[in-house]
Amino acid sequence: MSQQSSPTVFSAGLDIMEMYKPKPDRVKEFWTTLQDVWLALYGSSFPTVAAINGHSPAGGCLLSLCCEYRIMCPNYSIGLNETKLGIVAPKWFMSSMLGAIPYREAELALTSGRMFSTDEALKIGLIDEVASDKADAIAKSEKFLSQFAKIHPIARKLTKLNLRHSALEWMQENKELDLNIFISFVGQPIVQKSLEKYLEGLKAKQAK
Numbered sequence: 001m002s003q004q005s006s007p008t009v010f011s012a013g014l015d016i017m018e019m020y021k022p023k024p025d026r027v028k029e030f031w032t033t034l035q036d037v038w039l040a041l042y043g044s045s046f047p048t049v050a051a052i053n054g055h056s057p058a059g060g061c062l063l064s065l066c067c068e069y070r071i072m073c074p075n076y077s078i079g080l081n082e083t084k085l086g087i088v089a090p091k092w093f094m095s096s097m098l099g100a101i102p103y104r105e106a107e108l109a110l111t112s113g114r115m116f117s118t119d120e121a122l123k124i125g126l127i128d129e130v131a132s133d134k135a136d137a138i139a140k141s142e143k144f145l146s147q148f149a150k151i152h153p154i155a156r157k158l159t160k161l162n163l164r165h166s167a168l169e170w171m172q173e174n175k176e177l178d179l180n181i182f183i184s185f186v187g188q189p190i191v192q193k194s195l196e197k198y199l200e201g202l203k204a205k206q207a208k
């Protein structure tokens with residue numbers, strides 16, 4: 001999986017404008033679409049690799065965490081930075097991160113909303129390899145995937161899905177609850193204020 005929404009951004013995460021002053025007729029579709037993307041990618045029976053050729057905050061990091069292997073190009077940033085926006089990474093964002101890095105690292109990263117450079121991400125195991133550029137990332141992805149030619153496909157698939165079973169089952173059983181928590185959380189005035197402040201910061205950075 002490689003994305004290119006801009007030359008330097010793998011994915012900027014969720015559209016903050018969908019959470020800031022959310023429109024009641026869109027918010028349900030917005031969140032359930034994200035849940036479904038996560039279910040499909042995290043629960044994919046195929047081997048998956050993220051070739052991360054740009055910055056990857058929050059939802060962008062989540063997309064890569066759905067994959068079994070992450071290869072990232074140099075000098076970008078990655079992490080679940082939700083607390084920096086005054087919001088909370090949902091349970092399934094956290095469990096995706098815990099599939100990649102140890103609990104202690106995840107706790108420190110999540111509570112502080114820390115973004116990691118490519119080298120820092122490699123050191124803690126948030127990514128698995130560094131590639132020199134996008135072409136190298138794709139070549140390394142192909143190499144990772146090619147090892148499965150020697151593994152029985154059913155054995156590989158069942159092993160992956162068993163490892164991910166409890167997180168997937170939780171989501172399948174709690175989609176509605178998770179949606180309601182999201183809607184009520186982002187609807188709070190204090191959360192709206194934080195998002196407004198964060199958006200102002202992005203605009204101010206851009207104006208410099």
Ligand SMILES: CC/C=C\C/C=C\C/C=C\CCC/C=C/C(=O)SCCNC(=O)CCNC(=O)[C@H](O)C(C)(C)COP(=O)(O)OP(=O)(O)OC[C@H]1O[C@@H](n2cnc3c(N)ncnc32)[C@H](O)[C@@H]1OP(=O)(O)O
Pocket residue numbers: 006008009011012013014015016017055057058059060081082085087088089090091181182185186202203205206
């Ligand atoms: C009790 C509670 C229990 C459980 C939890 C319950 C509920 C959970 C609630 C919420 C969970 C939500 C989970 C959220 C996930 C997310 O993904 S949030 C989004 C996080 N993303 C970011 O923080 C990215 C911010 N952007 C950047 O850091 C930079 O823009 C960039 C590194 C991606 C790119 O940098 P540049 O190339 O320098 O570009 P600019 O900064 O100049 O930006 C250009 C343009 O784009 C706008 N923009 C950037 N990112 C976003 C975004 N994610 N959404 C909307 N808009 C974005 C930026 O403002 C500029 O806009 P314009 O001025 O051009 O209009």
